Amino acid sequence: MEQQRARIIGIARHRLSTDGDGVTTLVAFHGCPLRCCYCLNPQSLGDGKRFREYSPEELYVETRIDELYFIATNGGITFGGGEPCMRPQFIREFRELCGTAWQLNLETSLNVPMANVKAVLPVVNTLIVDIKDMNPDIYRDYTGLSNGRVLDNLHLIADAGRQSDCLIRIPLIPNYNTESDREASRKKLEALGFDRFDLFTYQIRKH
Amino acid sequence: MARGKQTCKILKEIRRQIAEANGIEFVTSECRYKGDCLGSCPKCEAEVRYLEQQLRARSLTGKAVALAGISAGMILMSGCSGTSTKPQANNEILEEKISDTEVVKEIEEGEATILEDTVSVSHDLSTIKEEESASKRVIKEITIVGDIDDEPPMEEKGICLSVKEGDPASDEDSTKVRVHGEIRIGPSYPDEKGVYDRVDKSPEYPGGAEEMQRFIDQHIEYPEEQLREGIQGIVFVKFYVDTMGRVCHPEIIRSKNPAFNQEALRVVRLFPNFTPGMYDGNKVNTYKTVTINFKLPTDDYGTRKADLQDTERDTSSDS
Numbered sequence: 001m002e003q004q005r006a007r008i009i010g011i012a013r014h015r016l017s018t019d020g021d022g023v024t025t026l027v028a029f030h031g032c033p034l035r036c037c038y039c040l041n042p043q044s045l046g047d048g049k050r051f052r053e054y055s056p057e058e059l060y061v062e063t064r065i066d067e068l069y070f071i072a073t074n075g076g077i078t079f080g081g082g083e084p085c086m087r088p089q090f091i092r093e094f095r096e097l098c099g100t101a102w103q104l105n106l107e108t109s110l111n112v113p114m115a116n117v118k119a120v121l122p123v124v125n126t127l128i129v130d131i132k133d134m135n136p137d138i139y140r141d142y143t144g145l146s147n148g149r150v151l152d153n154l155h156l157i158a159d160a161g162r163q164s165d166c167l168i169r170i171p172l173i174p175n176y177n178t179e180s181d182r183e184a185s186r187k188k189l190e191a192l193g194f195d196r197f198d199l200f201t202y203q204i205r206k207h
Numbered sequence: 208m209a210r211g212k213q214t215c216k217i218l219k220e221i222r223r224q225i226a227e228a229n230g231i232e233f234v235t236s237e238c239r240y241k242g243d244c245l246g247s248c249p250k251c252e253a254e255v256r257y258l259e260q261q262l263r264a265r266s267l268t269g270k271a272v273a274l275a276g277i278s279a280g281m282i283l284m285s286g287c288s289g290t291s292t293k294p295q296a297n298n299e300i301l302e303e304k305i306s307d308t309e310v311v312k313e314i315e316e317g318e319a320t321i322l323e324d325t326v327s328v329s330h331d332l333s334t335i336k337e338e339e340s341a342s343k344r345v346i347k348e349i350t351i352v353g354d355i356d357d358e359p360p361m362e363e364k365g366i367c368l369s370v371k372e373g374d375p376a377s378d379e380d381s382t383k384v385r386v387h388g389e390i391r392i393g394p395s396y397p398d399e400k401g402v403y404d405r406v407d408k409s410p411e412y413p414g415g416a417e418e419m420q421r422f423i424d425q426h427i428e429y430p431e432e433q434l435r436e437g438i439q440g441i442v443f444v445k446f447y448v449d450t451m452g453r454v455c456h457p458e459i460i461r462s463k464n465p466a467f468n469q470e471a472l473r474v475v476r477l478f479p480n481f482t483p484g485m486y487d488g489n490k491v492n493t494y495k496t497v498t499i500n501f502k503l504p505t506d507d508y509g510t511r512k513a514d515l516q517d518t519e520r521d522t523s524s525d526s
Contacts, residue, residue, distance in 0.1 A: 004502070014214050014247060023221070057441065057498045068255055068262075069218065072225050072277045096463060097441060 006090045007051040019105045022075020029081035034143040038202045044082035056093040076103035085112040088119035095123040110153040117153045127166045134185035142176045163193040172201040228273040231261045402447045402492040408485040410448035440464040440501040442471035450490040452480035471499040
């Protein structure tokens with residue numbers, strides 16, 4: 001029987017109050033549909049073998065070491081990457097293993113098929129959405145892709161009434177958008193019922 | 208203070224609160240780990256295992272176990288600071304700041320995957336020092352009874368530390384860890400069946416974990432009804448490996464669906480002999496837990512059906 005396996009580029013334990021009040025472990029998936037100019041984790045792209053394959057069970061066994069902290073502090077796992085929403089089945093299986101006591105968070109761009117978001121939405125507690133910019137031209141310029149899927153998925157989340165489970169990151173992207181673009185993004189998101197925002201400036205890294 | 212040491216302090220405080228909430232004698236010490244501190248080290252991990260053991264014991268004797276409700280955020284606010292990028296209140300806009308989203312260090316080819324999180328916390332450190340200095344709670348004296356190694360991996364045998372709180376001291380001393388009692392991480396003892404939970408060397412399946420998985424895959428027979436109805440399952444089987452390497456008394460400790468339990472037990476009973484666990488230079492009976500997966504056939508992308516679009520491999524090779 002073939003196992004569901006995912007490429008994981010890194011696991012960072014004991015993150016404190018990064019995603020809510022709890023102790024969390026970041027699990028970063030390999031693979032992302034976007035090619036952002038200021039990507040923080042470019043090792044999530046390409047096929048450089050800088051990853052290890054895990055089954056949900058292996059990941060559960062490895063992360064369970066911090067279960068006491070997770071349960072005591074309402075913490076758990078934050079799936080990032082890369083794009084975690086490319087591995088909905090893996091995350092669903094992980095939820096079945098860890099049970100309901102762990103918080104599962106996603107750091108996602110939402111630039112994935114709606115079926116993927118539909119599949120993960122019921123099993124995750126929080127979504128941290130890196131929206132880039134709501135303007136399609138700016139988005140394409142910065143990421144290389146259309147944001148059509150992002151908008152579809154935002155509507156999906158809004159229709160499910162899960163806006164309050166989302167923290168939307170609206171970055172100021174040097175050389176790509178401006179303060180007024182960012183304000184425009186925020187207004188569009190507010191119109192959909194999202195009201196938790198994190199506004200910050202992308203740091204330009206030299207790789 | 209290095210970020211790892213800050214994390215260490217906060218985790219220690221969480222452990223202390225868990226112990227306090229459950230009436231567990233908890234005893235800790237200044238961390239003596241000399242390597243790069245990532246926030247946890249063999250000694251800290253041993254304290255977690257100790258708490259888990261104590262909580263299990265409480266649970267077995269029917270006592271209530273209080274776990275939830277400790278806020279790492281509150282601990283941060285109260286003086287053990289680290290980074291904080293908590294979700295903001297409604298409509299509140301943060302001031303601009305350098306991005307502190309997570310950067311994951313690269314995995315070296317074939318290397319271990321536990322990586323340091325490289326989020327910068329430097330902006331918080333100045334406040335910590337002030338608050339700690341104001342609190343004037345410092346360790347004056349550390350008494351070590353028994354042996355303790357400075358270098359990892361530290362075998363937690365016979366360690367008994369007692370620490371006294373002292374008078375306010377210099378700022379330099381104020382960075383030390385405040386402690387509340389005493390911890391005894393003693394030697395490992397077998398349970399009433401003569402089986403150890405914690406050993407120096409765990410039992411090993413001949414050929415390693417991959418061989419064990421291969422054995423499971425080859426021998427498992429999917430229950431017909433579940434196969435027909437497309438039901439999958441996962442079963443956790445606990446057993447002990449005796450000093451001859453034999454698999455003894457397998458039992459289900461967690462299962463998604465009882466329909467899979469008998470088949471999981473049957474396959475575990477077929478296991479060849481393991482290399483026995485070792486403790487203190489001797490072969491000992493040792494507990495082991497394995498997971499048995501009941502998965503329906505998948506396609507090349509690792510997904511069960513085409514209804515979920517798993518796109519990782521579509522994109523991973525195009526850069």
